[in-house]
Amino acid sequence: MQTSIRTEFREFLRLAIPLASAQVAQSATGFVDTVIMGRLGSEILAAGGLGAITFTALLNTISGVVIGVSPLVAEAYGAGCKTRVEQVARQGLWLSLLLAIPVMFLLGNIDLLMRQFGQQATTVALAKTYLDIMLWGLFPALAFATLRSFVSGLSHARPVMVIVIGGTLFNIAGNYVLGLGKLGFPALGLRGLAWASILSLWGMFLSLVIYILKHKKLKAYRLFENLHQLQLPIFRELVVVGAPIGVSAALETGLFTVVTYLMGALGTVVLAAHQIVLQTIIVIFMVPLGMSFATTVRVGQWNGQKNLAAARQAGYVGIGSGVVFMTMMAIALLVFPQQVIGLYIDVRASENASVLTLVMPMLTIAAVAQILDSVQKTASGALYGLKDTRVPMFISFCTFWGIGLTTGYLLGFHFGLGGTGLWLGQSIGVAIAAGVFLWRYRQLSLSKSW
Template sequence: MRSKSFFIQEIQACLQLAIPLAAAQLSEAVINFVDTIMMGQLGPKVLAGGALGAVTFTTFLIVSTGMLSAVGAVAAIAFGSGNFPKLRLINAQGFWLTLLLSFPFMLLIWHFTLILRQFGQSEDHLPLTQAYLQSIVWGLPAALGFITLRNMTSALNRPRLVMIIMVAGILLNVVGNYVLMFGKWGFPALGIAGIGWASTFAFWVKFLLLGIGIFYDPHLKPYHLFARCYSIHLRVLGELLRIGTPSALLFLVEASLFTVITYLMGIWGTVSLAAHQIALQTAATTFMIPLGIAHATTMRVGQNLGRCDLKGVKRSGLVGILLSSGFMSLMAVILWIFPEFIVNLYLDIRQSENIAVLSLSKNLLKVAAIFQIFDGIQAVANGALRGIKDTKIPLIIGIMCYWLVGFSSGYFLAQRLGLQAIGLWLGCVLGLMTAAVVLTWRFFHQVSHLSGQSCEPILRDLS
């Protein structure tokens, strides 16, 4: 009975963190969702060109998110152990890490169409892709700064501020898209570049608002998170790099899988690329909820580890996985039953030029319905592993599952059996299913191993 009470308390604690974080993640996905819809208003060609730009920028953002996830994981452990002076050091080094990531990534994004050309992408798409990338790139430092602050506030159990700002960001981005894309209120009509500039503006506004909110929040003020933000503390920065680098590489391994798949779609033509973008954007939108649960699970696992409550660590991971799998199963039913309705959100399916995209999109969405269940489980299992600072072995697992299992089987189905887009997506299902099983096993195995020893050595570097 007491165990059941603890389990219910953990569900409540996880949801208190997960709901605001998931809402924040969902609002971010809604912005990308709206961007994709507005690209579609300019036609399949613009949607295809925008897809290349969006997946490229998102890949860099995801890799950075993986690196900066160390900020939340380490801060959660420090918070759980009562080591409050460490928090401001973690926050300061998080900002230095943001700068270290921003400048080289901005340079790569600015010139990335040169790389896309080497991948055989159509010259019809590349000018549109370049216009998008060279406008949104200026928002990258603010986007990464926002992620750092979001991780800190989540580790301190204050995610609602993030949610409010993110939801407000949706309206800001939609209005910005409308004004800059179509040239309203005296602004020039910038087309797809206007979507990039609107995102850049929204990134900076959200970052500044969150910084101001943290500074004046009465619950966060006692931690003095912005004290000595200019100072470099090599030991803490090294800790973030040690934990964050495998996570960033793992995020890269998964994100690059979908990036390469998107580039292959571009080689197969506009229909494949546009249909893939519709299915991928839809799956990415629903994935934001498990991603929020994964962030919450990292924090809950880390806080319990900081308190040396190893039963709580195990319980936090289990609750997160169950919540994520339940939600994604519900979303799978919706994608399976209503694919045509979903496609109609992106394109006017009554137009003859969109019939081929509609047909392929419906099939891809049915595959995505299965794929996202396993994607949700593996994301939360990874989040739980980050909470116990286990990031190196999950990186190896990710490489094996996503590429050796997922991409290899998908490429075989696409090329050898002639299934093309559907074959690649089926390969992703197999890769993510394998990752979900192995990573979940890894978490519970590691917690069982920790239960047989003192957790003090894990906390020693945070003292």
């Protein structure tokens, strides 16, 4: 048993390290964006953060749908069915295109919704400037997510890491040059950050396409042949598996997005403090998110081989790894809070005193909550590997919105805890989700039969 666990852990790390590294690198762009926004002023930080979380929320939702490619490809690969791998990946690209078009239209008119949530007029105007450019990065981001699911489902995750790191470095350089106006370029502010992002998204997508076409093993799958054919049975299956994943992602990301809007209703200073905490947590959370993707692939591959014992073990390896990592990160945040906050603002400046006062308790709550957040994310990834996506969707709704948002709203607005209450409430929802997902995986992995 110890030998098999070590072997599974080694195979898990082969996928988890590049996938998690890619997620961290990609989120580093948002981190750098936030740092630059902070240098441009608290108003830009609040508006840019609002625009970024709105874009991210919608992208994560529809990316969740196309990530349904991952368990289906992993299962087909485990079963040795090459033709089905090709068909699933092709329909994933179709799905990316069909999802991108309506969401681009929504982003183009999102300012109407922002006003309904009580955001200040100047904040909405600045956020819309950012989003009007960012919407053109939706399709390449979705198509890249599809191809990433394809190659990782075949246990080829390393090129994803290399491409994402390259795209991230380009994005960071573009942010510096276009956002702040360096090397002779005009200072475009939020517009410059948006232009750098979409150029990076298109570059990463095209780079992965070229890699697949050139790689000896991957090009054997003939992914881009007969790409014009829409195969409705497989497309429908992909939607059935992927749509609940997308809804779950929407419920989770939507919770943080709505909380961000509620923070904005409490004032610009509260929103700026929240953005510092949220961006920090997002960067760290990318590691268990990458672990979740790897867990889905490993469980899915064993599922395709009809080996339930190995699939169950793969799930627990992924969950345990997430807990260990996030515990270390929580300790670091609790021990060095001033250093973390100092990455965004000058903690010694008197004008930032009000922001600093609000950030400290939020960061403490978020640090502890991330341990359980890693459980719910990796456990849900294990469930997706078993193609169990509908029940997790309902669990997400009940815990994130029924408990987390309701509790946060009551604590923040009715009990006078403000932004700290909102963070505490959403963390309670995440904690309950973690317990239920873990219980669900244990029950299903012990009882599932083919």
